[in-house]
Amino acid sequence: MSGLEIDGVQLVTGSAPALWVRDMSRAADPPVPNLLSNPGFEGEAGWETLMARDAEVAFASDQARSGSRALAVAATGQGMGAVIADPVPVIPGHRYRVSAHFLSRKGYISHPSGSAVFWQRDLYRYPYRATGLYLWWVDAAGQRIGEEPELAAALHWHAQVWRRLNREVNAPEGAAAVQVVVAARPDEGDTVWVDDVALIESPEADRPLTGEVTLRGETLVQRTNLPEAGLAFTVTYTARSGYIAVHTQVADTTGQERALEVAWGAPVSAQGWHWWDSIRESRPITTPMRYFNAVSADFSTWMPMSLYPVAVVEDGARGLALALPLDQPRVALLSYDGGAGRLEGRAFLGTSPQAIHLGPRADFTLNLYRTDPAWGLRSALARLEEFYPEWFDSCLNPDDYAGFEQGDFASQSGAQAVARYDAEGVYTAHYTCADMPVKMDSADGPPPTLDGGWERVAAYAAGDNPLHRARARAFQVGVAYDADGEPILKHVGVFPWAPDVWEIAWVGNLDPDLPEGYGQYLLTEEVDRAFTQATAVGAQLDGVFMDNFMATPTVDLRPEHIAVADLPLTYSFNDYRPGVHTMSSLAEYLAALRAYLDSHHGADKGISINFWGLATVNFLAPWIDGFGGEGEVQKKPTNWNPAILDYRRAIADHRLQLFSIQEPGLSVADVEAAGERALFYGILLRRGPHGTGWEAGAEEALERYTALVRAYNGRGWEPVTYAHTDHPDVAVERFGSDVFTVHNWGDAPATYTLQVDLAALDLGAPSGVSELTTGEAVSFTIEGGDLLIQDTLESGQTHVFRVLRPEGSHEKPGGQYAEGSSPHHRRTA
Incomplete structure (x- = not known):
């Protein structure tokens, strides 16, 4: 790929391959040495006990996957045992894989336990103690980096037979060595055995692919054959209205099982730009690292998958997005590689001779398009909706x-x-x-x-x-x-x-x-x-x-x-x-x-x-x-924290959101705090069957907030707000074109100004502004075509502003839009 322009500005500084492949088909047993000196626990050499809390840790001979011994952790209570290997030299930036096999006498382990949010996200972000593999990086001075080892992979429940766990990582900057930690947290009376631990340097490299490009109608076609690898690739570039669709297909010619990382990327020089992690957060691109926001697509190990289906980089003057089509389910990671200078989509594809319907092929699509840099990832979502409105339809108003x-x-x-x-x-x-x-x-x-x-x-x-x-x-x-x-x-x-x-x-x-x-x-x-x-x-x-x-x-x-x-x-x-x-x-x-x-x-x-x-x-x-949705809103708000609420609001888009509070013993103040967040996101709250023992008046508070949300959420949430505040703790969302919810995420009261772009929303000269939680009219000014509202919010408080349209605008009683302007309509079969 040699060129990509926005507004006449060339984003590609040098020609580079756009397509890459990494063949992982033999990665479970690669022909490289194990870097651990005693991977099978055939004695104590190379290992020392790191933890034995309400547990007995031994190198036992009663079970072994290979050889004559295995690590055994027997729980005498709700305890945990762990051993740590001798340091192994590593090179920063190089890929390494750690693996081991686990077996439980009981057949399964039950700690820790949690929802999909826990297994996909929280487990890898917070210091939970789980049965699994950990890595403790060591610096050049021989000092361990961090207070605790990093979780590599956790055992998810089942271990009735020897269960393999595996994780690939990049050695971080500053690491000179690594120590493998093997930990087990059996239930009381259970024993967990671990055997055949491996630490290897990953031998599989990204391979750039090139091939002749031809024009077929209005589509560019690139074909690349790798007969020695038994693979054939076809990439098509099709110009659509507002975006370029890049479709990549790979075919196996060997008749064997294949596991492939297939990546397509635009070689964009974005040093000094911003990478957007979410609808609210961005980071400057300043180092040669890989920028992404991922969760695990597999609750049994780390399988990186982008949380949002779009990736955005922007420099304040121009923005570029890469999106995964929502009608094509694929496990893929969107990222910006600061070292290679590439905005990339990497799909994890498999082929199998058992796949009768599919044949020996797999594919994925990426859409490349420009975005409004002022609105970051929100603009990318809005444009996706512009390209594919049917993905965001709903028959439920x-x-x-x-x-x-x-x-x-x-x-x-x-x-x-x-x-x-x-x-x-x-x-x-x-x-x-x-x-x-x-x-x-x-x-x-x-x-x-x-x-x-x-x-x-x-x-x-x-x-x-x-x-x-x-x-x-x-x-x-x-x-x-x-x-x-x-x-x-x-x-x-x-x-x-x-x-x-x-x-x-x-x-x-x-x-x-x-x-x-x-x-x-x-x-x-x-x-x-x-x-x-x-x-x-x-x-x-x-x-x-x-x-x-x-x-x-x-x-x-x-x-x-x-x-x-x-x-x-x-x-x-x-x-x-x-x-x-x-x-x-x-x-x-x-x-x-x-x-x-x-x-x-x-x-x-x-x-x-x-x-x-x-x-x-x-x-x-x-x-x-x-x-x-459902869950707790105070004690363990797994589904009720800002990052998850932002994400789920973005994916639901215009469509209805509800949340059932399944938490006992809530006070009126607890319910009111949840209600303020529900107002901000336009979520209808209800009391779930496990929400027992609430304080008198809490149910009535819930009903008040539900009535308030129902006054505007039918308008539909919009990704681009065309409104902002001048306070870092005060965020804004928009419903329809005339309702703005404003929330103070800070710990202290906040005085701020809400600024609304009237022209962008076609609001004309408003006849007034009302605040829905008080029912009062609000004073405002208009400067340079923007509506300005000065306001103060307590910590955790939300205000809901409705901009009243000029006389003669088309709006139904009760706040519903005239025919054709509501985001909700009936599907056609």
Whole structure:
């Protein structure tokens, strides 16, 4: 690639290849030496005990994956044990991989435990103590860097057979050596063994690809063949209205399993520019590091995936964006490589001879376009919506309903409940679940075994109840497998939604092409039955709700599931085996669900979710009409912190957001604090079934905030605010073109000025401004075409300003826009 211009300014300073590949197909067993002197714990040499708290740490001979010994950590309480290896020299910037195999006597470990947000993000950002592999970097003076070692990879629950963990890292600047730490946190009475630890310098390099470029119609085509590697690449460049679509396809010619990093990048010199991490935060590009904002796409290891589907660099005068199309689910990382000077999208693709529907091919697309530098990542999101408005459509307008309820309506009593809700003007959605939970024995008894769980499923499959038989059979057919052919475990425990029994839940593949699979079961035995029951009593069921949405992001390696996949494969970062990401199988299910609703019950039937996963949901959002959430808002606000709320608001875009508070013992002040955030983001709050023991008056406070949000959230959130404040702690969001929510994130009161660009919003000369929380008129001035409001907010407080349009503007009573201006409309099938 030799040129890229914006407004006549050349951004490419020198010719460089745009396409790169890194072949990871043999990365699980590369022909390079292990840098550890005693990887199998055949004695104590090379290791020392780092921690033994309520645990016994030994080099034991009762279990071994290879050789005659393994590390054993036996818990005498809720403790933890760890050993640390001797330092190994490293070179800053070089890639290294650390791996090991883990086995639990119990079959699984249950600490730590958490939601998808924990496993995808928080686990790698905060110092949690988990079973897994850690790295402690050492400087040239022999001093350890940091107070604690960095987590490389954590064991996620299942360890009934030897389970491989793996992580690749870049040695940081200032590191001269590294020490591998192996840690285990078994449940009381359990033992965890670890064996065959490896630390290697990664031998696989990025390989630049070049090839002849030809013009085919209005599309540029580049083909590159690598016969020695058994790979063939085709890249197309197509000019669209406002952007360039870059499509890359790779084909395997060997008939073997492949794991490939395929990267396309624009060689842009952006030193001194800004990289945007989110809708609110940016960083200056000043060092030769890689800039990205990633979470893990796999809850069983670190598999980097961009949190947002767009990447933006800008210098204040011009902006450049790289975006992943939301209708193409791919695990990919968007970044700016400060060392190479490249704005890049890197997809993690797999091919397999078992993939009958797909063949030996995989592909991904990137859209390259200019953005408004003044609005950073917000501008990139707004332009994405401009290019693909159908991705952000919704048939669900919150102004059409008095409330929203989900439940099990697939019965006569459920249908009667729908009829009652109909009379009250309440939207109803039938409850479905993305996971595969099985209720076990009493919570007063011992924890269940994994084999016992599958015995319970088999008993249901052979039983007399036809619905239980179908569900159990769907579990057997649809459960996802890891590289060892073991069902992938989500959790085992006693939970608030079923406090009297143990529950085991597994990860499901919802591909509707699986005969008797879980996707087919949900469509026929759940969704169709619920609508049929409602219709029989003359009731109108409004949609389908899915709980635990993308709560189990991982890679499914089950051969039968790979065979029917219609979306490109990725690969496991633990084993480098190609498989189906659960995001992709869920996308196939949602497409089938949408087609079923459209053809049988109408395009006005909605799909809503309980929004748990991060990043993966981006590529499922086009199917979603309503985005729910739940959790605590005070003690552990995993789903209620600014970074997560910013992200989820951006992905929901115009569409409805709700949040169920599942926290007991809240005071009026606690609920009011949550309400202020809900006002800022336009989220409808409700009290969940686990929100018990609230202070008198807290429920009434919740209702007041819900009424306030309903006054404007039907207008739809807009990514670009065309408004800003002059105070660093005071942020602003926009709904429609005339409502602005302003929140003080600081710890102290803030006096600020809100400035609104009237021309950009086509607001004309406003007849007035009102503040919705007080109902009072607000004084304002107009200077240079901007509306200025001076205001003061207490810490954590939100104000909602509505700009009143001039006389004669087209607006409906109640704040809804005239026909054609609302973001909510009915789909066409």
